[in-house]
Amino acid sequence: MSVIVLLIIVSVLVAGGFLTAFIISVRRGQFSDQTTPAIRMLLDDIKNEKPVEKTKGELNAR
Amino acid sequence: MVLEKSVSERVVCFHCGEDLPSDPITFEGKSFCCLGCRTVYEVLSSNNLGQYYGINQTPGTRQSGVQDKDLGFLNDPSIKSRFIRYSDDQMSIGQFYIPAMHCSSCIWLLENLFKLHNGIFESTVNFGDKILTIKFDHSQLSLAELVRLFRKIGYQPNLSLSDERTGGEKEYSYRLYKKLGVAGFSFGNIMLLSFPEYLGFGGDDLLLRNTFRILIFFLALPVLLYSSTDYFRSAIAAIRERGINIDVPLTLGIIALFGRSTYDLFWTSNPGYMDSFAGLLFFLLIGKLFQHKTFESLNFDRTYQSYFxxxxxxxxxxxxxxxxxxxxxxxxxxxxxxxxxxPAxxxxxxxxxxxxxxxxxxxxxxxxxxxxxxxxxxxxxxxxxxxxxxxxRTSESYLTRLWNNSSDAKKQHSTYSDFSNVVSKYFTVLILLLAIGASAYHAITSFELAMSVFTAVLIIACPCALALSTPFTFGSAQRILANAGFYVRNPIIIETMAKINTIVFDKTGTLTGLQSLEVRYFGEELSVSDRESFASLFRESVHPLSRRLYLYLKDEITKTTGVNKFSEIAGFGIEGYIDGRIIKAGSAKFLQRENPSQISELVKDFPGNKVYIATDETVRGCFVVSSVIREGVKDMIADAELTNEVFLLSGDTAKQDLSLLKLFRDERKTHFGKTPFEKLEFVKVLRKQGKTVLMVGDGLNDSGAVGAADVGVSVSEDVSGFTPAGDGILTGKRVRDTAKFLRFTKDSMTIIKISFAVSAVYNLAGLSYAVIGQLTPLFAAVLMPLSSITVIVITSLGSLFFARKRGIV
Missing domain, CATH: 2.70.150.10 (Calcium-transporting ATPase, cytoplasmic transduction domain A)
Structure with a gap:
């Protein structure tokens, strides 16, 4: 029976991991915009025709 | 199907969907209402962004009237810093508020801006806030060039001063999410861990029981220390001010729940009420979050600066x-x-x-x-x-002083509902008396039983359902009203609205719409050929007044003729030769030589724009173009007068507006020629007489009165446009529903009373167990969520029911 103690503790820790993930996502602003992502996913991607040097510029920027 | 057909048959501008003028601009087989719209189309299609028009039909906004202004000031560092959030030597991140954002096509286009210019790395839209965040290379693209690019595609950012959002509201809702997350996590886990004991398993296995109990305690601790802090803070503040709000009995309940459960967990064989404790906070925080609905894209606290x-x-x-x-x-x-x-x-x-x-x-x-x-x-x-x-200077101008004056008169709205505060005052006293009485009775037999009864009464009486009914009712009402085009700043205002017994309306822009214009003609009779000549003249001009007058004359004539030597002097008038005659139309000044004094005497008392007309140097008459009273306003005022005193305050001096006077039952309730300061005083006097005043106005001239009223509402054709500070923003076309909205807020108070009664029944049922010392944790664990959910269901369905009944949804 005592193995249940171990299992329960592990399960609470796992749930705690999800809680932490939730808190981090709130902090990073995932809840600041709840409308745009829903619409954005319905829009088709267009072919990315960016010139090459632009991509470079973006890499540099990061 | 029928609807679709009729839409496609109507010929509209391919870009913005407005009706086409008589001479539309055609480009690549598509029709546009103005050059601006065509330019946007041209820019987009030549940059492979034509898909913009494929997502939604006519996704653009009308481009005529958008002005190209010198943007050189955007190089000024102090102004630049308003828009640039981050900058290093390779790129900058800018943020812009773009009011024109309204559909998925807008999102698509604004997030594909990188295709338009090499200097743009990426752009992200926040649709709810109408904010565009853009990462760009400032060596390739200056801020002014970037703004010019936005204009070119028809998305003019808002560049006015001090329209900054503080972000404080956002911070608050982030905290609420986190607190709710912690409470929900603990609630779920504690409930699972309590289950075995409720069902009578594992009671004899001490290792198992003790592990569970220790876990329960440590899961409940963050709920007390983190999730419930707001309630403690608010209760302490209330007691310091020698008052009691709903948070006081809640806090008592929280302390009793946690204290009693801790004692039970470690020193008795009872499992405690920790799941009820975490559940209580979980439901309370859901209520808070529900009430904390903000309209991010609206700004209720505008200062004069954002107008300039x-x-x-x-x-x-x-x-x-x-x-x-x-x-x-x-x-x-x-x-x-x-x-x-x-500006000054x-x-x-x-x-x-x-x-x-x-x-x-x-x-x-x-x-x-x-x-x-x-x-x-x-x-x-x-x-x-x-x-x-x-x-x-701008900050010392007449207008600015008016604005500051009105903010002095601004009243403070409490964040708590008055009604629930009154109820909770009696409630707290009653509960404390009951708890002390019941424990005193049991103290004769056993001290332990007395303590247990004392805490049990506080636990079961904890007014969770009571505390939920106000946020859920007001929150639902706020959402329903927002869907109907009436945005209130915060839910508590709905309670003040329910008490309104006096309504003051402004005239221009509030009762009269600025969109629909009425034409009246004064002067000598015009022959058919005269009418044809004037119609031909007006047709040549793009000025809004000319367009309206052309439409007015169009129905009475059969043909129009060409105009020779047509000329337009901005702000004054138009002239041209038709059939050998000089035809003129414009302001009195424009026709000055012809001395239109006789006619100007005639139209003096009529409000509106006046267009005088002349043939061969003789003034023939004058058109008065004025705004008309909005549709449905007549019935609304009649409806409002049944239960309220209704006043009209107009800044207009013209008294001849008989159509307007007829709207009101009592002519003495209409006042004309009021200055902004007089309007403010008028509202103040009404309030001094003990009336609860709703002021509905639109312009800066009403800002004082709107600020001074118990509830001040700004009317706006475009809610994201400029409105004076107020408690609410009402869309122009829903002014006709003002009376219905007021009735609905009264219904909301009824809903609250009903749900208070229901939660009282639950409390009484629980109390009858508590006073005799029979309250089991299982009973509490079932009763508490059950009563909360009942209240949530009653308030949400009740709000919908009354909204239907009043015809709001």
Whole structure:
């Protein structure tokens, strides 16, 4: 029976991991915009025709 | 199907969907209403962004009337910093508020901006807030060029001063999410861990039981220390001010729950009430979050500064420069073009000024100003270019003082509902008496039983359902009203609205719409050929008044003729030769030589724009173009007068508006020619008489009165446009529903009373167990969520029911 103690503790820790993930996502602003992502996913991607040097510029920027 | 067909058959502008003029612009087989719309289409299709038009039909906004202004001021570091959030040597991140954002096509286009210019790395839209965040290379693209690019595709960002959002609201809701997350996590886990004991398993296995209990305690601890802090803080603040709000009995319940459960967990064989404790906080926080609905894209706290443009052209020694209006000094000469707003009080030095003060004073006819006379800040020039010598800084102008004056009169709205505060006062006293009485009775037999009964009463009486009914009712009401086009700043205002017994309406822009215009003609009878001539003349001009008058005359004629030597003098009028006659139309000044005094005497008392007409130097008559009373307003006022006193305050001096007077039962309740300060005083006096006043107004002239009323509502055709600070923003076309909205808020109070009664029944049932010492944790664990959910269901369904009944949804 005592193995249940171990299992329960592990399960609470796992749930705690999800809680932490939730808190981090709130902090990073995932809840600041709840409308745009829903619409954005319905829009088709267009072919990315960016010139090459632009991509470079973006890499540099990061 | 039928609907679709009729839409496609109507010919509209391919870009913005507005009706096409008689002479549309065609480009690549598509029709456009104006050059602006065509340009946007051209830019997008040549950059492979034509898909913009594939996602939604006519996704654009009308481009005519959008002005191209010098954006040089955007290089000023102090202004730049308003838009640039981050900058290093390779790129900058800018943020812009773009009011025109309204559909998925907008999102698609604004997030594909990188295709338009090499200097743009990426752009992200926040649709709810209408904010565009853009990462760009400032060596390739300056801020001014970026803004120009936005304009070119029809998404003009808002560049006015001080329209910054503080972000404080957001911070608060982030905290709420986190607290709710912690409470929910603990609630779920504690419930699972408590289950075995409720069902009677594992009681004999001490290791198992103790592990569970320790875990439960440590899961409940963050709920007490983190999730419930707001309630403690608010209760302590209330007691310090010698008052009791709903948070006081809640806090008592929280302490009793946690204290009693801790004792039970460690020193007795009872499992404690920790799951009820975490559940209580979980439900309470859900209520808080529900109530904390904010309309991020709306701004209720505008200052005068957001009405003014960011910059103005100033005459320099060598050339004209554009400077931020904050840097204007007395003595500067500023240059104002057609349709621009005057940013500071100044003396007219050059040009012909015809100033539209309708937003500032409520007077609907533009005012003529002579050289050497003072022009007040806030007016809009209609006509040619004028030059002003600044006499006062913007911050000291007449308009600014009016604004500041109204903010003095601003009242404080509490964040708590008055009704629930009164109820909780009696409730707390009653519960404490009951708890002490019951424990005193049991103290004779056993001290332990007495303590257990004392805490049990506090636990079961914890007014969770009570505390939930106000946020859920007001929260639902706020959402329902928002869907109907009426946005209230915070839910508590709904309670104040339910008490309204006096309504004050402004006229121009509130009861009358600015969109639909009515034409009246005064003067001598016009023959058919005269009408044809004037219609032909008006057809040549793109001025809104000309277009309206052309439509007015069009139905009475069969043909139009060509106009020779047509000329238009901005702000004054138009002229041309038709069939050998000179035909003129325009302001009284434009026809001055012909002395239209007789006719101007005739139309003097009618509000609106006046267009005089003349053939061969003889004035024939005058058209008065005025705004009409909105549809449905008549019935609304009649409805409102049943239960309220209704007043009209107009800044207009014209008294001839009989159509308006007929709306009101009592003529003495209509007041004309009121200055902004008189309006403010009027509202203050009504309040002193003990009336609860709702003020509905639109312009800056009403801002004082809107601020001073118990509930001040700003009317706006476009809710993301400029509105004076107030408690609510109402869309123009829903002014006709004002009376219904008020009834609905009264219904909301009924819902709260019903749900209070229901939660009282639950409390009584629980109390009857608690006083005899029979309250088991399982009973509490079932009763508490059950009563909360009942209240949530009653309030949400009740709000919907009453909204249907009042015809709001």
């Amino acid at each position: 443009p960011l910059s103005v052209s100033v005459e320099g020694i060598d050339e004209d420069v554009t400077i931020p209006i904050g840097n204007l000094k007395p003595g500067d000469t500023i240059i104002i073009r057609n349709q621009e707003i005057i 009080d100044g003396i007219l030095t050059e040009g012909e000024a015809l100033i539209d003060y309708s937003f500032v004073t409520g007077e609907s006819s533009p005012v003529e100003v002579k050289t050497g006379e003072l022009i007040y800040a806030g007016g809009r020039q209609t006509g040619g270019i004028i030059k002003l010598s600044v006499v006062q």
